[in-house]
Amino acid sequence: MNDSTQTKVTGLNWLNIAIISAVVFILILTGWGLHRANAVRPEAGQPAPTFNMEFFNGYEWETRPVSSLEEMRGNVIVLNFWASWCVECRYEADLLEESWRRYRDQGVIFLGVAWLDAEHRAHGYLEEFNITYPNAPDLGSRIGRDYEITGVPETFFIGKDGTIAHVVIGPVNQQMVDAIVTDLLAQ
């Protein structure tokens, strides 16, 4: 084989490597996109995706302005996604606050996550309903994405072991909250 042929063969190999790399890269990117697009909401029996939250001004959990779901493990958690522009969220706002006041001393944490909400509006909503349980904005919509929520309100009831026990799409009612929380506390 002469030198020119050798050069051509080497050049061809590099070109092929480049093409194969590009195709593999595009396939990985497409696969990742499909995986993200087809991700389903975590259901009952699955571990609750953990997350960090930076509470709104004036809100905290155990005097901490920043916390994570992991740190709250061992408690029953009622994770509620809401927004000030959501009409249905208003139906359950008082109920959630009353339930928090009733169960807070029994190892139940109510957590509010403001989803896609303008901060000044979210503050107004919290004041309007005199909500005192820990509330935080969903910074970067990361929590909503991990829980694959499709709208608000959505409520996830999480057991002491960090497993999702119930998912409620739409507003919750008092009977539902009492039944689920009592059941989770007994476990």
Next chain:
Amino acid sequence: MKTKTGLLSFILTLLAAVVLAGSVWAQQRPPSEISDDEVNAIARKIYCPVCEGIPLDTCPTLACIDWREEIRLQLAQGRTPAEIEAHFARQYGNAVLAEPPREGISLLIWLAPVAAVLLGGVLFGNYMRNLRRAENSPMTITSIKPTSPIGKKSKKKQAETAVNLDEYIQRIEQEVDRDK
């Protein structure tokens, strides 16, 4: 002397305070003074994920009205459009921006088309070069350039095939001559 120095520093401090207050006052305006055009200039670069595919300036939902109000408030506080867009990306994720930021993984979205065009150019150039070479060389099987990498075995095999074909063509030519 001491009194003069004291007076001078007092005047300088006063001047600095006036300049600072002036610049702050110039930057901050009451929200009512912010026009819809100013708000919409930024709103059209932001998309609301609640109503997918619709820019904020034309979206009629409550959420988008609130977001436009948020833009107005931030403009009133003297924030620049770039700062407001960055705020929205931080609060709600990069997905709300019409133009993804040119950093991190979003940079791939900008680089991928350029890379695709470059790769396409290289492939096309290579194809054209091969085509021209094939046209200039005599029409024999051996002149056809393979499109896949050639290993040692395949090169040997190709050489054998070329020899066999040459012999085959020679035989055909001989038979044609004989028939004449």
